[in-house]
Amino acid sequence: MVRLGFITAALAATAFAVPSPALKRATCTAGDTSTTDGVQAILDSTGAIDWLDLMLGSFTDGENNWVTALWQESFPGQGASPLTGCGDIGGDCAPDSLCSNYPSEMAYWVFRSVGNLHSKINSVRQQLLWTGWLNGLSIDQIHDDFTAVNPEPSWLQWVSAAFTMAGGVATGIDLSKPLRGMIGFASGAFNEIYNQGSSNVQVDVTSVENTLRNIVGAAGNYVATVLTNATGNGDPETLPIYTYTALQHATARFFDDNTILLDEKKDNSSFISAYSHFANTVEKKLVDVSMKTAYHILFADQNLAQSDCNMKGAYWLQAKPGEYFCFYLIRATAGAQCSNNDSTSCKFYDSPYGPRWDTGVYDKLTNTYGFDLQVYYTSLIDCYLNGKDQVDLTATTNDGQIPRCFYSLKLTNLQRNLHLP
Numbered sequence: 054m055v056r057l058g059f060i061t062a063a064l065a066a067t068a069f070a071v072p073s074p075a076l077k078r079a080t081c082t083a084g085d086t087s088t089t090d091g092v093q094a095i096l097d098s099t100g101a102i103d104w105l106d107l108m109l110g111s112f113t114d115g116e117n118n119w120v121t122a123l124w125q126e127s128f129p130g131q132g133a134s135p136l137t138g139c140g141d142i143g144g145d146c147a148p149d150s151l152c153s154n155y156p157s158e159m160a161y162w163v164f165r166s167v168g169n170l171h172s173k174i175n176s177v178r179q180q181l182l183w184t185g186w187l188n189g190l191s192i193d194q195i196h197d198d199f200t201a202v203n204p205e206p207s208w209l210q211w212v213s214a215a216f217t218m219a220g221g222v223a224t225g226i227d228l229s230k231p232l233r234g235m236i237g238f239a240s241g242a243f244n245e246i247y248n249q250g251s252s253n254v255q256v257d258v259t260s261v262e263n264t265l266r267n268i269v270g271a272a273g274n275y276v277a278t279v280l281t282n283a284t285g286n287g288d289p290e291t292l293p294i295y296t297y298t299a300l301q302h303a304t305a306r307f308f309d310d311n312t313i314l315l316d317e318k319k320d321n322s323s324f325i326s327a328y329s330h331f332a333n334t335v336e337k338k339l340v341d342v343s344m345k346t347a348y349h350i351l352f353a354d355q356n357l358a359q360s361d362c363n364m365k366g367a368y369w370l371q372a373k374p375g376e377y378f379c380f381y382l383i384r385a386t387a388g389a390q391c392s393n394n395d396s397t398s399c400k401f402y403d404s405p406y407g408p409r410w411d412t413g414v415y416d417k418l419t420n421t422y423g424f425d426l427q428v429y430y431t432s433l434i435d436c437y438l439n440g441k442d443q444v445d446l447t448a449t450t451n452d453g454q455i456p457r458c459f460y461s462l463k464l465t466n467l468q469r470n471l472h473l474p
């Protein structure tokens with residue numbers, strides 16, 4: 054109802070515009086952009102996006118080049134638009150910040166949305182192309198603690214998933230709901246890079262750093278297309294759209310999102326927080342890969358009762374409904390004759406909790422790399438029982454925070470010929 058009212062009002066305003074709208078000045082009410090609720094109130098009360106939708110319908114070229122068209126419509130006789138770079142990274146896109154300089158409040162909020170989007174996408178891209186975070190990863194330490202790892206194309210899956218996971222942790226949103234704002238742009242870009250497959254990203258099998266940099270950088274470059282497509286220079290139909298599908302134009306539906314006008318400082322601080330969780334999650338996953346390469350396995354000991362499952366690093370956990378085992382890590386011994394690089398096929402394993410099996414591995418996992426062992430084991434058990442060897446973002450463990458098979462250390466419940474020292 055409210056929205057319809059504004060569409061009517063906007064139509065009326067367009068139909069009866071005075072010949073020289075340059076003289077017309079908006080009367081503006083203050084708006085609070087420090088929260089998404091505040092932004093929503095602005096969008097609802099001004100009808101800015103409904104107005105944008107109508108304007109897009111009125112342009113000869115429709116959504117093509119609409120920022121320029123809207124500027125010319127809003128500031129007739131004032132020469133060329135100064136907003137020539139709104140679709141480009143690093144381009145000129147600084148809309149006038151004084152509402153009373155606009156012909157309407159609606160125009161003011163729409164241009165301000167464009168300026169915000171431009172600035173936010175520039176920041177997200179810059180952050181994703183920044184390689185400093187790689188120095189913070191303990192790649193050499195992981196090598197020393199377990200073994201060296203060689204990147205492969207499948208890494209694209211988990212690196213992408215790691216960002217979405219991190220976004221969920223940073224915002225407290227479980228993975229079944231879309232992430233929005235700057236985190237959402239980045240997460241969408243990672244998903245796209247993952248969907249496009251490894252043909253577009255160079256996987257350097259000799260360098261963990263290069264491979265991570267290439268994957269994250271590809272997401273950073275993809276993010277730039279959000280800006281291009283949203284500002285009339287590309288296809289708006291593929292943009293991430295979350296709300297109000299009654300609007301006619303994809304561009305308007307895209308801008309009808311209460312995170313775009315949200316203050317950038319605030320949006321940026323959740324994004325940076327997601328980014329640091331991301332680096333941390335990537336590091337944990339590298340540990341998982343490295344342990345797998347070093348033939349560690351999660352072992353389900355069928356011979357131990359719950360009361361005896363009290364060794365360091367051992368957890369009594371449910372495998373299937375009603376079926377509990379004592380879970381702990383084991384490791385193939387040197388020369389264990391493992392076939393096909395499969396850690397569950399090895400002939401000999403070090404006796405767990407024996408003299409050759411240093412329980413210090415658990416301290417490394419928890420203290421150095423920040424694992425919660427119970428959460429880690431639980432996700433491995435879920436992957437083993439329900440997974441298909443692929444990261445699956447549609448199923449999760451740990452309150453929706455870890456996608457199925459994000460971690461993929463192997464698990465066995467077979468009785469093994471444990472190598473006694």
Ligand SMILES: *[C@@H]1O[C@H](CO)[C@@H](O)[C@H](O)[C@H]1NC(C)=O
Nearest residue numbers: 278279282287288291292293
């Ligand atoms: C932008 O449009 C191009 C096609 O023109 C498409 O390949 C790309 O995925 C789009 N990006 C977004 C974020 O919509």
Ligand SMILES: *[C@@H]1O[C@H](CO)[C@@H](O)[C@H](O)[C@H]1NC(C)=O
Nearest residue numbers: 172173176317318321322325
């Ligand atoms: C986002 O936050 C990071 C870290 O605090 C900072 O380096 C960066 O300049 C911020 N970007 C913007 C656009 O505020």
Ligand SMILES: *[C@@H]1O[C@H](CO)[C@@H](O)[C@H](O)[C@H]1NC(C)=O
Nearest residue numbers: 202203346391392393394395
């Ligand atoms: C085992 O792994 C090594 C190194 O990753 C690889 O070169 C070799 O082909 C693998 N062997 C099998 C049988 O998969």
